[in-house]
Amino acid sequence: MIASSAFVFPRDRLFARLDGALRASLALVVASDGSGKSTAVREYLTARAIGSVWIDLAGNQVHPAALLHALAAAFGDLAPAMRSSVAIAAQRLASGEERAPAVAWACEHLAAVTTTVVLDNVQALNDAPEAVALVRDLIEATTPRLRWVLIGSDASSFPVAGWLATGVTELPIDGEDLRVDVVELRTAVEAAGVHMNDAALVRLHRATGGWPLGLAFALTGGRFDESLTPDTLYDGLVEAALAARDQPSQDALFSTALLGRFDAATLAQLAVDPAATVRELLQLGFAYAVGATGYAYFEPYRDRLIARIAQERSPRSTALFERAADVLESAGRWSDAIAIRLRTGDPIAIARSLDARGFRALDLGEVAPVREALAAVPDDEIAHHPIALGMKAALASLDERFDVAEAWFRMAIDAAEGEVRRQIVLRYGLDLVRRDRADVIELLEGEASRADDEGDTAALWALLGTAYVSRHRTDDAQAAAARALTRLDRVRDAGLRSRILHQTSYVALSSLDYSSARDLATRALEAADAAYEYDVAARACSVLFNVAILADDDVPAGRHALAKLDEAGRKAGSPALRVYATMNAYALEVDAGDVAAIERLDDELRRLQIFLTPMTSESLLPAQALRAAWDGRFDHAYELLAPSADKLFDDDRKAYRWAEIAVYAAASGRRSESAGAIRRSRDLVRRIDPNDRLALRSRAYLAIAEILLAHDGRARSAIADLRNLTRKAGPRFTALVDAVRGLYARWTSGWHGEPSLAEALEALERYDLGGVGRFLGALPLPLTDRARSGLLSDTEKAVLGMIAAGSTSKEIAADLGRSPQTIDVHVRSICKKLGCSGRRQAVAFALREGLIDERRRPARSSLR
Numbered sequence: 001m002i003a004s005s006a007f008v009f010p011r012d013r014l015f016a017r018l019d020g021a022l023r024a025s026l027a028l029v030v031a032s033d034g035s036g037k038s039t040a041v042r043e044y045l046t047a048r049a050i051g052s053v054w055i056d057l058a059g060n061q062v063h064p065a066a067l068l069h070a071l072a073a074a075f076g077d078l079a080p081a082m083r084s085s086v087a088i089a090a091q092r093l094a095s096g097e098e099r100a101p102a103v104a105w106a107c108e109h110l111a112a113v114t115t116t117v118v119l120d121n122v123q124a125l126n127d128a129p130e131a132v133a134l135v136r137d138l139i140e141a142t143t144p145r146l147r148w149v150l151i152g153s154d155a156s157s158f159p160v161a162g163w164l165a166t167g168v169t170e171l172p173i174d175g176e177d178l179r180v181d182v183v184e185l186r187t188a189v190e191a192a193g194v195h196m197n198d199a200a201l202v203r204l205h206r207a208t209g210g211w212p213l214g215l216a217f218a219l220t221g222g223r224f225d226e227s228l229t230p231d232t233l234y235d236g237l238v239e240a241a242l243a244a245r246d247q248p249s250q251d252a253l254f255s256t257a258l259l260g261r262f263d264a265a266t267l268a269q270l271a272v273d274p275a276a277t278v279r280e281l282l283q284l285g286f287a288y289a290v291g292a293t294g295y296a297y298f299e300p301y302r303d304r305l306i307a308r309i310a311q312e313r314s315p316r317s318t319a320l321f322e323r324a325a326d327v328l329e330s331a332g333r334w335s336d337a338i339a340i341r342l343r344t345g346d347p348i349a350i351a352r353s354l355d356a357r358g359f360r361a362l363d364l365g366e367v368a369p370v371r372e373a374l375a376a377v378p379d380d381e382i383a384h385h386p387i388a389l390g391m392k393a394a395l396a397s398l399d400e401r402f403d404v405a406e407a408w409f410r411m412a413i414d415a416a417e418g419e420v421r422r423q424i425v426l427r428y429g430l431d432l433v434r435r436d437r438a439d440v441i442e443l444l445e446g447e448a449s450r451a452d453d454e455g456d457t458a459a460l461w462a463l464l465g466t467a468y469v470s471r472h473r474t475d476d477a478q479a480a481a482a483r484a485l486t487r488l489d490r491v492r493d494a495g496l497r498s499r500i501l502h503q504t505s506y507v508a509l510s511s512l513d514y515s516s517a518r519d520l521a522t523r524a525l526e527a528a529d530a531a532y533e534y535d536v537a538a539r540a541c542s543v544l545f546n547v548a549i550l551a552d553d554d555v556p557a558g559r560h561a562l563a564k565l566d567e568a569g570r571k572a573g574s575p576a577l578r579v580y581a582t583m584n585a586y587a588l589e590v591d592a593g594d595v596a597a598i599e600r601l602d603d604e605l606r607r608l609q610i611f612l613t614p615m616t617s618e619s620l621l622p623a624q625a626l627r628a629a630w631d632g633r634f635d636h637a638y639e640l641l642a643p644s645a646d647k648l649f650d651d652d653r654k655a656y657r658w659a660e661i662a663v664y665a666a667a668s669g670r671r672s673e674s675a676g677a678i679r680r681s682r683d684l685v686r687r688i689d690p691n692d693r694l695a696l697r698s699r700a701y702l703a704i705a706e707i708l709l710a711h712d713g714r715a716r717s718a719i720a721d722l723r724n725l726t727r728k729a730g731p732r733f734t735a736l737v738d739a740v741r742g743l744y745a746r747w748t749s750g751w752h753g754e755p756s757l758a759e760a761l762e763a764l765e766r767y768d769l770g771g772v773g774r775f776l777g778a779l780p781l782p783l784t785d786r787a788r789s790g791l792l793s794d795t796e797k798a799v800l801g802m803i804a805a806g807s808t809s810k811e812i813a814a815d816l817g818r819s820p821q822t823i824d825v826h827v828r829s830i831c832k833k834l835g836c837s838g839r840r841q842a843v844a845f846a847l848r849e850g851l852i853d854e855r856r857r858p859a860r861s862s863l864r
Contacts, residue, residue: 429443565580
């Protein structure tokens with residue numbers, strides 16, 4: 001029998017070669033199976049005291065999602081948040097989404113980590129191009145901070161030539177480097193006290209080709225001839241180990257092989273002596289140490305032992321598989337347990353395992369093993385397992401097969417009772433809420449009322465609150481949120497608590513209860529951070545952002561919330577959350593006019609462009625319109641926004657959008673379109689809280705539109721109302737109102753007194769409204785005669801033409817269907833806008849500026 005420590009071959013030559021290879025960002029170790037690649041690298045890392053994480057790709061880790069899980073597990077001690085937050089990133093990969101978000105997620109968690117990452121058995125990825133691409137992207141994104149070592153019998157699926165050409169890697173360590181030479185063999189033989197003459201030593205070396213394991217086998221008394229291959233040697237060693245043991249000892253060996261990785265606590269669950277088992281496996285050379293307390297099998301031995309068990313197909317082998325699967329499940333290694341259960345093909349055991357894991361498997365991103373497990377259970381059997389059926393429904397929804405998903409959800413609910421039923425209803429409810437289905441309310445109301453005295457219903461009431469919000473049932477939403485909070489102390493799961501707190505904060509925000517929204521979102525953020533629930537943390541930050549902007553008018557606090565949201569989005573691996581953060585930051589900085597920040601965010605938006613949806617793109621329109629207005633492109637600004645107002649959800653947002661449209665329409669000379677937008681906005685403003693931030697800003701923009709339309713009376717009245725509102729609205733809104741007042745003074749009279757428009761626009765910059773100030777400064781002020789003539793409304797132009805034709809106010813009134821007094825008001829307005837002292841001067845002005853062609857002045861009779 002061979003002991004791993006029987007012969008130690010000098011490896012100075014190999015280690016020097018590895019030293020050189022690891023001076024690059026990536027080292028390749030490529031040689032045939034059984035050449036001792038993995039063992040040599042482990043010995044090297046130990047000898048050089050190089051910290052490392054080791055990922056063995058042999059087995060089932062060929063899907064990108066499984067590979068991401070393996071990466072997170074390997075970095076568990078160095079980056080625990082990575083292990084806890086891998087679910088979303090892995091789930092997106094399993095659903096076929098792009099790799100870039102997953103790579104960004106990994107880089108975010110590994111930003112502070114410096115170590116060596118070893119990928120063993122990379123040949124397992126040869127038939128998995130997406131997994132190869134993920135590894136390639138990870139390597140290129142993290143070097144040189146992380147050093148990578150790729151070990152395998154074949155690395156042809158990787159871009160080795162490109163890496164060599166760019167200096168990412170050196171020439172691979174190959175079989176020749178790994179072989180023991182004659183000098184090294186002699187040194188090892190002498191150190192072990194074995195007597196062998198030079199001729200015999202040379203013959204042995206020639207027969208083995210310097211293969212380390214073959215040499216060790218021969219030197220410890222085993223036979224060796226030139227026909228012996230790695231496969232036959234591994235087979236012989238496994239058979240020898242089994243032959244030397246009775247059945248209980250064999251079963252212990254088989255069980256440890258099924259586990260693959262283990263520690264003393266795991267071995268104790270197998271009812272074996274942990275210390276004796278570990279000692280024996282190390283002596284056999286079947287296993288190696290992982291970290292301070294863990295151990296793992298060398299794959300060649302593990303594969304052969306598992307194959308031997310599977311060949312028997314006896315009650316004994318079934319019992320071994322079931323016991324190992326049970327131990328793996330209890331250790332939290334559900335995917336590994338399912339892989340073992342799939343070997344036995346027992347649909348009942350697989351279905352029970354699905355029931356036991358429940359929806360948590362999907363939440364943790366274990367989509368691929370769930371699909372495999374469900375495929376192995378016949379429909380007639382899965383009908384008896386409501387949770388498994390619900391998981392099948394959830395996967396169908398993930399695949400956008402919504403009709404099928406609904407049918408399976410309903411079947412699962414009908415077959416379930418008690419807590420199991422509530423879990424399925426909650427999952428189905430989440431699915432319906434995300435799709436904005438109105439019938440979710442009936443589903444959740446019925447279940448919450450049915451189960452309220454039976455147990456934990458906080459999650460049901462919290463979700464119901466968000467459903468009420470989408471249907472504008474504010475009172476019901478608040479009542480549901482209150483019920484959820486009174487039941488929160490029954491919830492023990494930290495992640496679920498954070499989700500309930502976020503959902504209730506969302507209800508409070510929608511109800512304009514900003515104080516409660518801030519408090520609940522802060523608690524949700526703290527709970528989510530502690531539980532590594534980064535998706536929930538990001539959503540809590542979105543509530544805090546809205547409170548900062550809509551309630552507190554605090555732009556720095558809003559920026560801080562968005563920065564936290566973006567960080568949480570990166571850690572969650574969610575591009576949608578990052579898009580939300582970036583778009584809102586973009587809108588803030590366009591409002592502020594911070595060109596450097598805008599350029600940075602432009603770059604970020606370009607990088608995120610592939611993830612933008614029509615809905616999220618719609619949110620960018622106001623900022624894009626404002627930027628167009630900086631350059632006087634008011635037509636473009638209007639065309640960007642005009643189709644968008646009716647697509648918005650809330651009345652306050654619609655009111656503000658229509659007010660923006662009114663301003664850009666007026667600035668571009670679209671008088672009727674502006675007037676229509678003003679009416680739409682005013683109707684909406686009447687329905688909402690007058691102190692709402694968007695309502696206040698809507699009123700300010702409506703005043704600007706009235707100024708541009710030269711509706712003098714309406715503009716003066718609007719400005720008076722705005723000044724009254726400033727008493728409670730804070731300094732930012734006051735600065736905006738001062739700018740509107742300054743604009744009115746310049747527009748109507750050219751007056752530069754108090755408030756000075758230039759000073760007011762400068763004040764806007766101090767309150768993060770410099771972008772708005774830049775837009776106001778770009779408006780075409782009537783400084784010339786031609787510009788002043790543009791202030792006249794269509795009615796005023798008609799009145800001026802009739803005056804030029806010699807009509808009196810009484811005659812004009814009769815023609816236009818107005819009173820003579822109204823016509824006199826129009827005449828005074830015309831004179832004021834044109835800077836004229838009376839009718840005669842106004843007519844002369846109009847003739848000079850071409851407003852009236854004297855040769856074509858109509859006779860009074862032609863106007864009738």
